Amino acid sequence: MVCQLMKKKTEHLKLILRKAFLLRNFRPILSFCSAMSIEVEEIVEEAKTLTIIQEGKAKVGFHGPVFYNPVQEFNRDLTVTVLRQFAADRVEDAKSKEESPNEPPQKRKKVDEKSDGSIRILDALSASGLRALRFALEVPFVDKVTANDFSDNAVESIKENIKLNGVEDKVNVMFGDAIMTMMHHRGLDKRFHAVDLDPYGSASVFLDSAVQCVADRGILMVTCTDMAVLCGNTPESCYNKYDAVTTRVKCCHEVALRILLRSIESHANRYTRYIEPLVSISIDFYVRVFVRVHTGAKKAKDSGSKVGTALVCSGCHSMEIVPMLRKIIDGNSVKFSTPVLKHSMTGADDKCVHCGNSIHQIGPMYLDPIHSKPFVSSLLQRLNSTPAEERLGTHSRLLGVLTTVNEELEVPLYYEHDQLANVVKISVPKAVNIRSAILNAGYKVSGSHCNPRALKTDAPLTFLWDLYRQVAKDTNVDREKRLDPLSAGYRILGHEIKNTVDFKLNSQAVSQAKKENLVRFQCNKGKNWGPRQKAKGSINSTQAGFQVSEVK
Numbered sequence: 001m002v003c004q005l006m007k008k009k010t011e012h013l014k015l016i017l018r019k020a021f022l023l024r025n026f027r028p029i030l031s032f033c034s035a036m037s038i039e040v041e042e043i044v045e046e047a048k049t050l051t052i053i054q055e056g057k058a059k060v061g062f063h064g065p066v067f068y069n070p071v072q073e074f075n076r077d078l079t080v081t082v083l084r085q086f087a088a089d090r091v092e093d094a095k096s097k098e099e100s101p102n103e104p105p106q107k108r109k110k111v112d113e114k115s116d117g118s119i120r121i122l123d124a125l126s127a128s129g130l131r132a133l134r135f136a137l138e139v140p141f142v143d144k145v146t147a148n149d150f151s152d153n154a155v156e157s158i159k160e161n162i163k164l165n166g167v168e169d170k171v172n173v174m175f176g177d178a179i180m181t182m183m184h185h186r187g188l189d190k191r192f193h194a195v196d197l198d199p200y201g202s203a204s205v206f207l208d209s210a211v212q213c214v215a216d217r218g219i220l221m222v223t224c225t226d227m228a229v230l231c232g233n234t235p236e237s238c239y240n241k242y243d244a245v246t247t248r249v250k251c252c253h254e255v256a257l258r259i260l261l262r263s264i265e266s267h268a269n270r271y272t273r274y275i276e277p278l279v280s281i282s283i284d285f286y287v288r289v290f291v292r293v294h295t296g297a298k299k300a301k302d303s304g305s306k307v308g309t310a311l312v313c314s315g316c317h318s319m320e321i322v323p324m325l326r327k328i329i330d331g332n333s334v335k336f337s338t339p340v341l342k343h344s345m346t347g348a349d350d351k352c353v354h355c356g357n358s359i360h361q362i363g364p365m366y367l368d369p370i371h372s373k374p375f376v377s378s379l380l381q382r383l384n385s386t387p388a389e390e391r392l393g394t395h396s397r398l399l400g401v402l403t404t405v406n407e408e409l410e411v412p413l414y415y416e417h418d419q420l421a422n423v424v425k426i427s428v429p430k431a432v433n434i435r436s437a438i439l440n441a442g443y444k445v446s447g448s449h450c451n452p453r454a455l456k457t458d459a460p461l462t463f464l465w466d467l468y469r470q471v472a473k474d475t476n477v478d479r480e481k482r483l484d485p486l487s488a489g490y491r492i493l494g495h496e497i498k499n500t501v502d503f504k505l506n507s508q509a510v511s512q513a514k515k516e517n518l519v520r521f522q523c524n525k526g527k528n529w530g531p532r533q534k535a536k537g538s539i540n541s542t543q544a545g546f547q548v549s550e551v552k
């Protein structure tokens with residue numbers, strides 16, 4: 001009995017101490033314990049593990065081992081910026097609907113509880129609750145944020161952090177498997193307007209339930225950190241997770257984004273839904289996509305023509321895009337047809353027409369634009385008009401990355417500007433010269449936020465290879481002396497130049513982001529850079545209890 005009482009007392013003291021640590025006001029309690037000869041060492045040691053960090057407007061402490069990665073501040077800042085824009089757009093929409101007498105009011109009531117356009121957000125894999133708290137404190141027009149996790153420690157931390165930030169009225173906690181929580185919110189009146197998935201590794205297991213619990217025109221925000229899988233190290237795992245295969249091509253980071261987008265679209269299609277990518281970022285050690293989810297059987301049928309595969313040559317790295325379906329519009333009639341097996345880069349012997357090597361097929365992947373330029377422009381306007389004292393921690397990087405994103409051509413995939421030069425063994429020309437030659441020939445060119453050396457263009461390969469042949473000719477490269485007769489480069493230099501190539505400097509050849517010297521790519525990665533290990537004591541979803549409960 002005495003023992004039990006002591007245990008209860010110690011537990012109670014632990015709780016008080018933890019709170020005291022969170023409020024940085026533990027001295028009076030320690031003095032009290034020592035005056036009463038209460039053993040506090042162990043309690044203090046545990047309480048000491050509680051540190052409080054501040055990010056944006058939120059403060060968080062950690063109850064035991066709970067996941068937190070400071071390097072992902074950019075990810076969270078970007079999410080806050082996107083949500084601010086998304087929420088503002090919805091309120092504008094709600095206002096214009098209010099003014100429009102033709103809008104059937106009942107239909108809207110079914111999906112939205114609030115006619116003022118305020119939003120409900122789910123932070124499905126919340127850990128310390130940091131995102132949920134930042135959404136509640138930093139995003140306007142938020143009705144409620146739900147922070148969900150299946151770890152005891154995480155849920156305890158979230159509860160304490162809600163109190164620490166005084167957002168009890170805005171943030172509620174759910175203890176449960178994220179999949180179950182999302183499935184419980186499939187009903188039209190329960191859906192969230194924004195869902196954030198930020199898992200350990202791949203988000204693939206959460207996609208099916210996520211696309212079901214997002215409201216029509218709601219936003220789904222997905223992080224995946226399993227870049228080795230998405231970038232082609234293990235095509236068999238990529239197939240298992242994303243129903244797609246890939247290999248280690250230079251543009252693997254954009255391929256990763258497109259494989260993830262295709263996978264989300266495919267899950268959405270099962271429920272007569274489809275996606276509209278708003279921003280898709282490959283950065284540091286992860287990919288992060290923001291997509292609007294729409295409902296509509298007719299438009300969902302277009303999806304087959306929005307996805308496809310890419311042919312990639314193993315010798316010269318040439319690539320060609322092959323859509324899954326062709327959409328044929330003839331007056332009022334719309335038909336879909338499977339593609340004819342005829343590719344411009346495949347010769348009669350199924351080898352690459354440019355260099356004679358084998359061709360591989362990767363995908364399927366999303367082929368339509370991966371960003372909405374109007375949305376990205378509104379994000380940039382928002383950032384540029386933010387007063388200095390209100391800027392987010394990673395403001396300059398946000399500006400740099402989004403400016404580069406805004407300049408990206410809406411053409412799938414890219415080469416590296418030195419990659420093609422290396423095939424034909426010439427000294428690598430300056431990127432600005434290559435870009436000028438492409439522009440002077442009437443084609444478009446841009447970089448990519450995915451890779452500082454990216455060369456994105458709509459120029460056909462026949463022109464691109466002529467460009468490099470011209471450099472070889474101008475710099476007197478002797479293919480007989482410099483290249484192995486069996487190599488890809490030897491064969492490519494063996495073809496005659498058919499296009500006029502003009503390297504005169506073109507004023508459009510330097511990107512705006514570069515001109516303004518914006519932070520586009522982080523070079524100094526610092527200590528502890530990379531994905532973090534799972535928090536100690538984490539369980540996986542097969543071990544998780546399958547009930548979901550709201551925590552009071």
Ligand SMILES: C[S@@+](CC[C@H](N)C(=O)[O-])C[C@H]1O[C@@H](n2cnc3c(N)ncnc32)[C@H](O)[C@@H]1O
Nearest residue numbers: 067125126127149150151177178198199200541
């Ligand atoms: C990478 S952390 C989230 C980090 C957090 N979003 C942030 O920005 O700091 C992943 C979290 O998901 C939780 N988790 C993993 N699988 C889960 C599942 N199936 N259901 C609920 N929570 C899960 C883990 O306990 C962990 O706290």
Ligand SMILES: [Zn+2]
Nearest residue numbers: 313316352355
């Ligand atoms: Zn080739």
